[in-house]
Amino acid sequence: MSFLGRIAEKTSRLSCLRLMSVYPTHYVEPIVQKDKQQDQKNDLSKLYHVPIKAAVNKSSDTIFHDDTKHKMINYITKKGNSALARTLLSKTLELIKRTQTEHMNLAKGEKTTINTNPETLLKQAVENCRPLLQVTAIKRGGVTYQVPVPITTKRSYFLAMKWLLEAAREKERKVSLPEKLAWEILDAAHGQGRVIKRKDDLHRQCESNRAYAHYRWS
Secondary structure, eight states, X not given: OOXXXXXXXXXXXXXXXXXXXXXXXXXBOOOOOHHHHHHHHHHHTTSSOOOBOOOOTTOOOXXXXXXXXXXXXHHHOOXXXXXXXXXXXXXXXXXXXXXXXHHHHHOSSOSTTSOXXXXXXXXXXXXXXXXXXXXXXXXXXXXXXXXXXXXXXXXXXXXXXHHHHHHHHTSOTTSOHHHHHHHHHHHHHTTOSHHHHHHHHHHHHHHHTGGGGGGGTO
């Protein structure tokens, strides 16, 4: 077998390893929330037998658990110190709550329009920062083109949280991380700030390179 053939065989093996999973494809995702489990049971009762994947050990049904907060803690964590990351995020949410409460008390008009829930503002900021497209380098005829391709939902949430943390860490080092992260989350929740500009620039680049979109399938 030639050298290129061996490389192709190794690449195919690696791609197969990435697609491998503990569960077969006909297994359905688990639902941890008890109020939604009955709906799943009613939907699956029409079928003879549908196996369900086991829930991960970090999943919880408590009202204090939130997937967005849990992912943000994982992205903040460095060197396995998740307790410090949880403390930093708690301080960030506390600063957001204080800032919004001050704005509500100083507002002269309608005060009910000001959102003081930090968890809702965090989710809104992540949703506003989610990109829909990204550019990838594809080589055709000796020329490398920047081709716009859609992003999966999981990666879009990852990029949104990653950009928020990067924007907070790029600010001046004299200010603590919770304070900088609170500023970025509030700006993104209101549709402004550096992260929103970064997402708009990426979409603008994809729009300018839309003529190369057909290289994605060729």
